[in-house]
Amino acid sequence: MCRRRGCAVGTVTLNAHGLACGYNDSVVCGPFDFAMGSCEVVAVVGNNAAGKSTLLRTIVGDQRSVSGEIRINTLVPNPEAVAFRRLLSTVTDADAFFSSLTVQEHLTMVAAGHGVKNVGSSVDAELSFFDLFDAADSLPRHLSSGQRRRLLLAAAFIRPFQLLVLDEPEQRLDTGMRQILGTRLGKLRGGPGAAALIATHDADVLLASASRCLVIADGLVREVTPQEGAQWITKNH
Numbered sequence: 001m002c003r004r005r006g007c008a009v010g011t012v013t014l015n016a017h018g019l020a021c022g023y024n025d026s027v028v029c030g031p032f033d034f035a036m037g038s039c040e041v042v043a044v045v046g047n048n049a050a051g052k053s054t055l056l057r058t059i060v061g062d063q064r065s066v067s068g069e070i071r072i073n074t075l076v077p078n079p080e081a082v083a084f085r086r087l088l089s090t091v092t093d094a095d096a097f098f099s100s101l102t103v104q105e106h107l108t109m110v111a112a113g114h115g116v117k118n119v120g121s122s123v124d125a126e127l128s129f130f131d132l133f134d135a136a137d138s139l140p141r142h143l144s145s146g147q148r149r150r151l152l153l154a155a156a157f158i159r160p161f162q163l164l165v166l167d168e169p170e171q172r173l174d175t176g177m178r179q180i181l182g183t184r185l186g187k188l189r190g191g192p193g194a195a196a197l198i199a200t201h202d203a204d205v206l207l208a209s210a211s212r213c214l215v216i217a218d219g220l221v222r223e224v225t226p227q228e229g230a231q232w233i234t235k236n237h
């Protein structure tokens with residue numbers, strides 16, 4: 001049982017009751033109850049195959065829960081629904097690019113598509129943050145794997161969101177980028193209107209960003225402190 005804590009104000013954006021995640025009738029993790037609010041960054045840790053991605057995919061509506069229910073701002077997860085897509089910005093394992101659009105064009109398209117007002121300056125800000133200026137005119141196939149990851153993260157950050165869901169955002173990033181990404185995620189804590197849920201194997205990213213932590217082990221989901229979560233990663237990886 002996980003309870004919301006550590007934040008005096010902020011709208012609860014995600015509620016899960018009796019949530020069990022898995023495939024067909026086979027449960028990978030849960031059931032558990034969980035609630036998080038708009039000023040929280042929740043890290044999910046666990047060994048390979050523990051069920052982190054399965055949990056995140058269930059929350060963003062890419063797969064059905066085995067049992068239980070999820071509400072995000074009263075909405076049932078449904079990536080087909082416009083209102084739901086407006087709430088959530090996600091980066092999972094899958095690289096998805098338009099082969100004929102450059103880095104800059106990708107970010108421009110995402111920003112414009114989500115109604116960002118100052119598209120040009122927003123694109124410049126993300127190119128700068130993710131150190132992609134030199135690659136701004138490159139097509140995805142000409143990027144390194146780390147640059148492709150940066151582009152996906154930049155696209156997730158450039159649009160408005162209430163809940164940011166990132167599956168192992170540290171993947172393929174160098175140490176410097178991991179650090180600044182962790183710091184940026186940490187700034188969501190106590191912020192006015194956004195939350196983040198991140199699966200991670202990186203203790204430093206966790207400590208820089210998370211206000212809460214869930215550990216998945218042997219199918220059980222339990223809440224620990226971020227410090228305990230970081231220790232758990234160090235001990236188990």
Ligand SMILES: Nc1ncnc2c1ncn2[C@@H]1O[C@H](COP(=O)(O)OP(=O)(O)OP(=O)(O)O)[C@@H](O)[C@H]1O
Pocket residue numbers: 023028046047048049050051052053054055
């Ligand atoms: N499409 C699928 N169909 C059936 N089982 C799956 C499917 N995808 C994943 N699994 C299984 O679900 C379990 C949890 O996988 P998941 O990808 O959620 O783990 P994870 O904690 O994200 O691992 P990692 O740290 O390696 O990314 C694994 O046993 C995996 O084999």
